[in-house]
Amino acid sequence: MPDPLTPGIAAGRLAPQEIASNFADLHPALDLHEARVAADRCYFCYDAPCVEACPTEIDIPLFIRQIANGQSEAAGETILEQNVLGGMCARVCPTEDLCEGACVREIAEGKPVEIGRLQRHATDSVMARQGHPFTRARSTGKRVAVVGAGPAGLSCAHRLATKGHDVTIYEARERPGGLNEYGIAAYKSVDGFAQREVNWLLEIGGITIEYGRALGSDLSVEGLASEFDAVFLGVGLADVNALGIEGDERDGVENAVSWIADLRQASDLTSLPVGRNVVVIGGGMTAIDAGVQAKLLGAENVTIAYRRSRDRMGASEFEQDLAASKGVRIVCNAQPKAIHGNGAATEIELEYTADDGSGLRGTGETMRLPADQVFRAIGQAFVPAAGLDLDGSKLRVTEAGRTTMAKVWAGGDCTKGDDLTVVAVAEGRDAAEDIHAELTGATLAATGAVLGEAARGAEA
Amino acid sequence: MADLTTDFVGIKSPNPFWLASAPPTDKEYNVRRAFEAGWGGVVWKTLGAEGPPVVNVNGPRYGAIYGADRRLLGLNNIELITDRPLETNLEEMARVKADYPDHALIASIMVPCEEEAWKAILPRVAETGADGIELNFGCPHGMSERGMGAAVGQVPEYIEMVTRWCKTYYDKPVIVKLTPNITDIRKPAQAAKNGGADAVSLINTINSITSVDLDQMAPQPTIDGKGSHGGYCGPAVKPIALSMVSEIARDAETRGLPISGIGGVTTWRDAAEFISLGCGSVQVCTAAMTYGFRVVEEMKRGLSAWMDEKGYASVSEVVGRAVPNVTDWQYLNLDYVTKARIDQEACIQCGRCYAACEDTSHQAIAMKPGRVFEVIDEECVACNLCVDVCPVENCISMVELAPGEVDPRTGRTVSGEYANWTTHPNNPMAVKAAE
Numbered sequence: 001m002p003d004p005l006t007p008g009i010a011a012g013r014l015a016p017q018e019i020a021s022n023f024a025d026l027h028p029a030l031d032l033h034e035a036r037v038a039a040d041r042c043y044f045c046y047d048a049p050c051v052e053a054c055p056t057e058i059d060i061p062l063f064i065r066q067i068a069n070g071q072s073e074a075a076g077e078t079i080l081e082q083n084v085l086g087g088m089c090a091r092v093c094p095t096e097d098l099c100e101g102a103c104v105r106e107i108a109e110g111k112p113v114e115i116g117r118l119q120r121h122a123t124d125s126v127m128a129r130q131g132h133p134f135t136r137a138r139s140t141g142k143r144v145a146v147v148g149a150g151p152a153g154l155s156c157a158h159r160l161a162t163k164g165h166d167v168t169i170y171e172a173r174e175r176p177g178g179l180n181e182y183g184i185a186a187y188k189s190v191d192g193f194a195q196r197e198v199n200w201l202l203e204i205g206g207i208t209i210e211y212g213r214a215l216g217s218d219l220s221v222e223g224l225a226s227e228f229d230a231v232f233l234g235v236g237l238a239d240v241n242a243l244g245i246e247g248d249e250r251d252g253v254e255n256a257v258s259w260i261a262d263l264r265q266a267s268d269l270t271s272l273p274v275g276r277n278v279v280v281i282g283g284g285m286t287a288i289d290a291g292v293q294a295k296l297l298g299a300e301n302v303t304i305a306y307r308r309s310r311d312r313m314g315a316s317e318f319e320q321d322l323a324a325s326k327g328v329r330i331v332c333n334a335q336p337k338a339i340h341g342n343g344a345a346t347e348i349e350l351e352y353t354a355d356d357g358s359g360l361r362g363t364g365e366t367m368r369l370p371a372d373q374v375f376r377a378i379g380q381a382f383v384p385a386a387g388l389d390l391d392g393s394k395l396r397v398t399e400a401g402r403t404t405m406a407k408v409w410a411g412g413d414c415t416k417g418d419d420l421t422v423v424a425v426a427e428g429r430d431a432a433e434d435i436h437a438e439l440t441g442a443t444l445a446a447t448g449a450v451l452g453e454a455a456r457g458a459e460a
Numbered sequence: 461m462a463d464l465t466t467d468f469v470g471i472k473s474p475n476p477f478w479l480a481s482a483p484p485t486d487k488e489y490n491v492r493r494a495f496e497a498g499w500g501g502v503v504w505k506t507l508g509a510e511g512p513p514v515v516n517v518n519g520p521r522y523g524a525i526y527g528a529d530r531r532l533l534g535l536n537n538i539e540l541i542t543d544r545p546l547e548t549n550l551e552e553m554a555r556v557k558a559d560y561p562d563h564a565l566i567a568s569i570m571v572p573c574e575e576e577a578w579k580a581i582l583p584r585v586a587e588t589g590a591d592g593i594e595l596n597f598g599c600p601h602g603m604s605e606r607g608m609g610a611a612v613g614q615v616p617e618y619i620e621m622v623t624r625w626c627k628t629y630y631d632k633p634v635i636v637k638l639t640p641n642i643t644d645i646r647k648p649a650q651a652a653k654n655g656g657a658d659a660v661s662l663i664n665t666i667n668s669i670t671s672v673d674l675d676q677m678a679p680q681p682t683i684d685g686k687g688s689h690g691g692y693c694g695p696a697v698k699p700i701a702l703s704m705v706s707e708i709a710r711d712a713e714t715r716g717l718p719i720s721g722i723g724g725v726t727t728w729r730d731a732a733e734f735i736s737l738g739c740g741s742v743q744v745c746t747a748a749m750t751y752g753f754r755v756v757e758e759m760k761r762g763l764s765a766w767m768d769e770k771g772y773a774s775v776s777e778v779v780g781r782a783v784p785n786v787t788d789w790q791y792l793n794l795d796y797v798t799k800a801r802i803d804q805e806a807c808i809q810c811g812r813c814y815a816a817c818e819d820t821s822h823q824a825i826a827m828k829p830g831r832v833f834e835v836i837d838e839e840c841v842a843c844n845l846c847v848d849v850c851p852v853e854n855c856i857s858m859v860e861l862a863p864g865e866v867d868p869r870t871g872r873t874v875s876g877e878y879a880n881w882t883t884h885p886n887n888p889m890a891v892k893a894a895e
Contacts, residue, residue: 033530040528043851046811049831108808108852 004300005276008344008372009252012270013298019269022296026187026322027091027117032072035121038114039068045104050115053102055418055426056083060099064118076126077133079119084158084429085151087127087197088180089422090120091188094285094316098422127196132203137164139206142439145170145228147219149209150178151421152234152412154201155428156435161206163436168228169207172214178236179413180421182261185289186269187296221385225407230435233395233403233410234428237380237419243281247339248376256280256290256377263293275373278302279348281336282377284314290375291328302328303369307335307353308360337366345371382414391416401431409435462767463774464760466500468740469633469658469718471591473500473564476735476763476775477756480722480743481506481568481594481637484753486542488552492559497753498760501564503661503743506541506596507549509571509581514540514603520681523670525696532750534696536670538681538688540602541570546581553588564741565589566635570596570608573618575625582630592633595622597648598664600641600691610664613639616651623655633658635720638704640697641667645704646711653717660708661720661743663701665691694746698724702737706786709738726755728762735775736782790881797867797874798842798858800824800835806855807833813846813856821845837868 002010014022030038042064050060058079066075079086095101095116103112126133142165146153149171157167175181180194202209213219215235224231240255242248252275266272274297280287283306295302304323306313310332313320323330334350341347348371351362382394389396389404394416401409411427413419464475478501479485479494486505494502508514516539525534542549557565567590571577585593596603597613604611612618619636626634636652638645640663652660667689669679679687701723708714721739725731726747734742747755763775772778802813802825809831817825824839825846835846847856861867863876882891 037529043810043812045809046815047827047831048811049809104808104810 004298009273009275011273016270023187025190030117030121035067039064042113049102050099053098055423058082072122072125075122083425085425087123090116092184093422096318097316127200134162140164142229144230145224146232148234149176150236152424152428155425156232156432157207158201159429159432161204167207169209170213171211231408234412236413238383239381241379245336250339250341250345252345252372253374256286256375274299276300277370278373279371280304280375280377287377288315288319288323292323292326295326295328304330305334306332400434462764466775471564475500475760476741478743480745482745484748491556494753495560495563498756503566503568503594506568506570508541509577510546513543516543517683519683523680534694535746536668536690536692538601538690550588557589564591566592566594568594568596578625579629594635594637596637598637598639600667610639614642616647619648619651620655623652623657627656635659635661638662639664645707649708649714659718663723665693668692695724695726706737709783710786728759735778738780738783793878795875795879797861799837799840800846801859802856806852812849816845816849
């Protein structure tokens with residue numbers, strides 16, 4: 001039986017029950033009484049800072065007051081009206097950087113209202129009930145293509161469906177959800193929540209999903225734009241940045257996102273191989289998710305190496321603390337220089353860095369860490385699509401998500417902005433509103449013109 | 461260490477904290493434990509006339525109002541007087557009093573409004589050695605339908621009459637417990653005094669329906685689909701009780717009449733407030749029913765510590781100290797001008813002061829960039845609403861304008877003189893100052 005000290009990469013380092021306990025819900029749901037107590041702490045602020053801090057602008061004081069007054073389901077609907085993936089956001093949002101970071105009780109006591117957990121309580125209450133709280137408007141006869149069934153695409157599709165448009169989603173993978181399903185740490189989305197949430201979302205009707213359909217091979221943006229009344233691209237970032245160092249191709253060196261996707265799709269976590277000595281290169285949420293989960297699977301040593309100082313890490317403070325609490329070591333100001341080994345990786349060489357204000361550079365001093373598994377988590381990249389202008393390395397869009405091609409909108413990680421689920425939801429929703437205005441506005445304009453002619457005709 | 465011993469109309473107790481006549485004082489077992497826990501006195505659960513005792517409902521007797529974290533703020537009850545035989549209660553009272561001679565034990569009584577009924581029970585109560593009696597003219601539910609409790613307390617003539625009977629047939633102190641379910645509390649207090657009462661105690665509970673069960677469409681507590689009004693008590697009623705106590709304390713006819721204060725006493729501070737408004741003892745029920753008998757320990761320590769801090773050597777020194785400062789509105793100084801001041805360091809930017817002032821008051825708070833809230837002196841009438849809604853204690857305060865300063869709202873200079881409504885030029889009934 002393998003254990004944490006078993007050399008190399010091995011599955012089943014911990015007993016099944018220990019792995020199950022390690023991957024249990026990170027923030028168990030508040031029960032009704034806990035929710036009431038937590039809700040009572042909300043001050044119902046004027047022009048509340050938490051709302052402003054929420055990319056989807058959920059009316060937080062309102063939904064919390066609804067919980068406090070005994071209507072958790074209605075509270076959930078308040079949330080879902082603004083953010084149809086409010087359930088997942090309650091689980092994965094870096095709340096300390098968003099709503100809870102802005103909470104006045106954070107200022108007052110260093111202990112914000114537990115907005116994230118209250119949101120989960122409320123959204124769980126809605127989803128526990130049979131049925132879907134939203135209804136579709138009368139069919140408009142308009143058809144919209146959405147590429148990517150991730151948070152941006154699902155949010156856009158749902159909003160369009162409520163407006164009466166028919167939506168076809170093209171999804172490259174086998175299941176919907178995007179990073180909700182294939183990314184993020186398993187302990188944030190237990191019990192198949194990502195799939196349950198999508199199934200619930202699809203109850204609105206008017207949305208069909210075609211799997212195994214990606215842009216490029218058999219789908220093109222132009223083709224979709226000519227076939228549909230509008231197109232929304234929520235394709236995310238398909239490419240992973242390479243380390244660009246000696247040994248990058250050795251066995252045991254892999255992309256953190258791929259490994260996390262394997263983990264999320266694994267039916268049995270004891271069958272998922274993990275190294276004894278794991279090193280994660282990067283400083284974002286993905287690096288933490290990979291590092292922590294490697295540790296929870298039984299890796300003996302897990303080190304996250306980040307090339308800049310700690311305050312520059314993309315991962316939130318909560319995530320950094322979580323990693324530390326699980327025994328993951330975070331080394332800052334260290335960049336990878338080479339991965340050594342004989343075929344398979346055995347060791348990573350890191351060089352210390354310094355930034356004197358003129359840019360990051362290596363100091364020349366190096367260290368070596370045993371490493372039989374190395375994860376690249378230094379960012380993902382957008383794969384450009386023909387005919388669309390870029391803004392830096394991502395799609396150029398207006399505030400409402402319009403790309404430079406007529407009839408084509410985009411949102412989520414493939415456009416600029418924070419790579420957060422909640423931002424993707426907001427962008428998908430707002431693009432849907434703009435698409436709706438465009439589609440129905442065009443109709444209205446035509447009607448107006450017709451009426452105008454009729455009026456002129458009457459005059460004549 | 462301040463002296464908490466109390467002498468209330470000759471009834472001595474180790475401290476001014478008495479348990480009010482209510483469920484906690486219904487039997488020997490409870491009362492012994494209460495004394496052991498540190499209560500200074502007990503008013504035994506109200507005794508009824510000899511004969512088959514009353515019966516209570518067999519469904520819920522209490523309803524509640526909650527604050528944050530299910531903190532009980534108000535309690536309502538539909539329980540009647542003791543439902544145990546008179547003889548049992550009297551025997552137990554005698555035993556307890558014999559074992560606790562230094563503690564106050566008072567018998568609460570409610571019998572029909574007939575002289576014979578009172579004449580019959582009083583000697584028997586006297587035999588127990590109880591230190592005095594309290595006439596229950598207050599219960600607003602159940603017994604009042606039978607012409608007792610509040611039904612007596614709402615008719616000053618009856619109060620005077622029954623009090624007089626009691627003074628005739630009983631030679632220890634007679635305390636008259638008043639109902640708040642009346643327009644002017646001074647009238648029953650005057651009646652009690654005229655009848656010869658040694659003291660009054662107030663308030664009894666307030667008519668109430670705590671809530672409505674919206675599924676059953678019935679008041680709570682609900683008994684088989686129906687509900688009845690009950691008696692309201694607990695922290696929520698304290699302001700009403702304080703006001704009524706103060707009315708009796710400063711009324712020309714009842715001034716100096718000893719008062720045992722009742723109504724939402726939950727902490728030492730509540731007790732100190734009742735005492736300052738003229739109460740020689742306080743009676744507690746809901747706090748004990750919520751937290752158990754041990755709660756008296758905080759009350760005693762708190763009152764004692766506060767008295768030490770203020771230099772009061774005994775409770776009697778505190779009694780009535782605030783009464784001279786209770787006045788009528790017309791005598792309030794209209795030339796006393798304050799303005800709200802927000803301590804920006806303490807402010808947590810919740811904006812509740814802004815919402816309250818902007819939506820419901822005088823639009824006297826400005827919201828500036830960065831969620832900075834500032835008082836607009838030109839508009840501030842010093843209403844205090846911002847202070848009241850601010851979640852941070854002492855963040856907003858009312859600062860007095862010194863004589864000579866100009867109130868930017870009115871343009872008037874603060875004179876520093878006392879000037880009330882009775883002499884105000886806008887008052888058609890104004891009294892002209894002497895030439």
